Amino acid sequence: MRIFGKGRHRPSASWRQATDRAFTLIGDGRYEDAGALLTRAADLEPWLSESWFNLALLHKFRHDWEQARAAGLRAVALLDRDTGAPDWWNVGIAATALQDWPLARRAWQAYGLRVPGAANDSGEPVGMDLGSAAVRLSPEGEAEVVWGRRLDPARIEVLSIPLPSSGRRWGEVVLHDGVPHGERTTAAGHTYPVFDEIELWAPSPVPTWVVLLEAATEADRDALEQLAADAGFAAEDWSSSVRLLCRMCSESRMPSDEGDGEHLDPHDHSEPGHPGPLGHRTDGQLWVPERECGLAAPASLVRGLLDGWVADSPDSRDWRDLEEVC
Numbered sequence: 001m002r003i004f005g006k007g008r009h010r011p012s013a014s015w016r017q018a019t020d021r022a023f024t025l026i027g028d029g030r031y032e033d034a035g036a037l038l039t040r041a042a043d044l045e046p047w048l049s050e051s052w053f054n055l056a057l058l059h060k061f062r063h064d065w066e067q068a069r070a071a072g073l074r075a076v077a078l079l080d081r082d083t084g085a086p087d088w089w090n091v092g093i094a095a096t097a098l099q100d101w102p103l104a105r106r107a108w109q110a111y112g113l114r115v116p117g118a119a120n121d122s123g124e125p126v127g128m129d130l131g132s133a134a135v136r137l138s139p140e141g142e143a144e145v146v147w148g149r150r151l152d153p154a155r156i157e158v159l160s161i162p163l164p165s166s167g168r169r170w171g172e173v174v175l176h177d178g179v180p181h182g183e184r185t186t187a188a189g190h191t192y193p194v195f196d197e198i199e200l201w202a203p204s205p206v207p208t209w210v211v212l213l214e215a216a217t218e219a220d221r222d223a224l225e226q227l228a229a230d231a232g233f234a235a236e237d238w239s240s241s242v243r244l245l246c247r248m249c250s251e252s253r254m255p256s257d258e259g260d261g262e263h264l265d266p267h268d269h270s271e272p273g274h275p276g277p278l279g280h281r282t283d284g285q286l287w288v289p290e291r292e293c294g295l296a297a298p299a300s301l302v303r304g305l306l307d308g309w310v311a312d313s314p315d316s317r318d319w320r321d322l323e324e325v326c
Contacts, residue, residue: 022054034058060090063198096201159234170234212319221293234297
């Protein structure tokens with residue numbers, strides 16, 4: 001056993017007891033008491049990378065990003081392997097929260113990810129091409145899962161229109177954790193991870209509206225969604241896109257289809273026969289013309305967008321009860 005340097009050694013019984021007790025307290029939400037124990041553990045074993053990793057993890061839970069970055073850097077300084085350590089991932093999250101882009105770039109590269117651009121680039125990492133993913137907004141509250149585009153390993157731009165209860169908007173960027181909790185699969189067989197939101201990283205200026213549509217056919221509904229997209233904003237038929245899932249279902253591997261059809265989705269805990277967030281299911285035989293729709297668009301545009309949609313086919317389209325909800 002070496003006292004100095006990066007040599008590994010078995011932690012003391014006191015270290016293990018303090019650490020185990022600390023994580024029990026973290027599970028109970030007693031972060032301050034847990035912090036005192038993890039600080040004591042780090043004093044007992046300052047040359048153990050796990051001491052500082054655990055402190056960095058605690059500070060991440062508390063959203064204390066300065067402390068998370070400091071503890072994370074101490075942890076990676078004591079690592080005995082070059083790439084792939086979760087210590088670097090936590091450093092990357094803290095650096096992203098603080099917009100410390102040189103450190104974020106270094107962290108992702110040290111983890112083993114390819115980051116486009118020069119190693120000494122001080123700008124925000126772009127072009128990582130991580131694709132789509134789902135993110136669970138307010139994981140300790142309403143826990144709504146929405147779709148988004150991954151900007152980098154710690155941020156997702158929200159591309160769904162969240163329900164107003166989430167307090168989130170279309171186009172916002174959220175900081176998310178590194179370990180997925182659940183998956184969503186598509187009809188094409190693609191599987192996407194579901195990450196948990198940590199906090200809002202960048203707000204969106206675009207408000208969320210709810211409106212009741214009369215759309216004679218699915219094509220009429222699709223026309224509004226396309227019209228909004230062409231204007232650079234979004235519309236989403238909440239009557240068919242929303243499912244209410246229990247936590248166990250939400251955190252498992254779930255199909256992302258709408259659940260409509262002859263066989264009702266056994267994981268959908270909403271009430272059948274009611275369009276809107278409390279039940280999007282139908283019997284698969286009848287299109288329900290009344291649709292509850294979410295719109296993400298500026299106040300100066302939203303009514304004109306709806307009126308233009310109706311004007312294109314006034315016999316099969318109408319709208320009413322427009323309300324800004326977030």
